[in-house]
Amino acid sequence: MIYWQLFETFFLIGLFGYGGGDASMELIRSRVVLQRAWMTGAEFTDVITISEMTPGPMGINIASFVGIRVGGVPGTVVATLSYVLPSLVIVMIFAGVYFKYQNLRAVQGVLAGLRPAVVAMIAVAMLRLAGNAFWGGIERISFANTNWAAILVIFASGVIGALVYGFAGI
16 A cells, blocks of 8 residues: 555656756655655655755655655655656657757747746745754744754855865866
8 A cells, every 4th residue: 555655646746746856845745744744844854955965866865765764665666666757758758749849939938938937846845945944844934943053054064165166176
């Protein structure tokens, strides 16, 4: 039963999560945390952090972590493959259509129209992530609830990174 739930959840996320892991993060969160209750919001934020640190696409990493959490090794295989399957099929179809009709104005118009939607999806996901990281949830955003230590660590990391890259000439 859990494997079917993993397949259904991540197949639908893979099917409707246009724009990759960052853009579909809110969709993943709503399914994994709110609908299925496989983990809490704080645990999901931790999974996002780990997924960003590990090699590979973030959405696939999240699917793998959730899959292993609720279904062990078979669960991670099911979640990961079901997340990738829709994209594989859709990309193969779109690639054929795009290469055949790429110069049509309608095709260019559709692609241009999708860009703002992807930016909006990424912005919502980042606001939720920042809300969880700095305030314990977006509903708690206030000066008094701010996690100043987290902000200082991120700021210091940015300064250190800038200095290292500056001295290395990168």
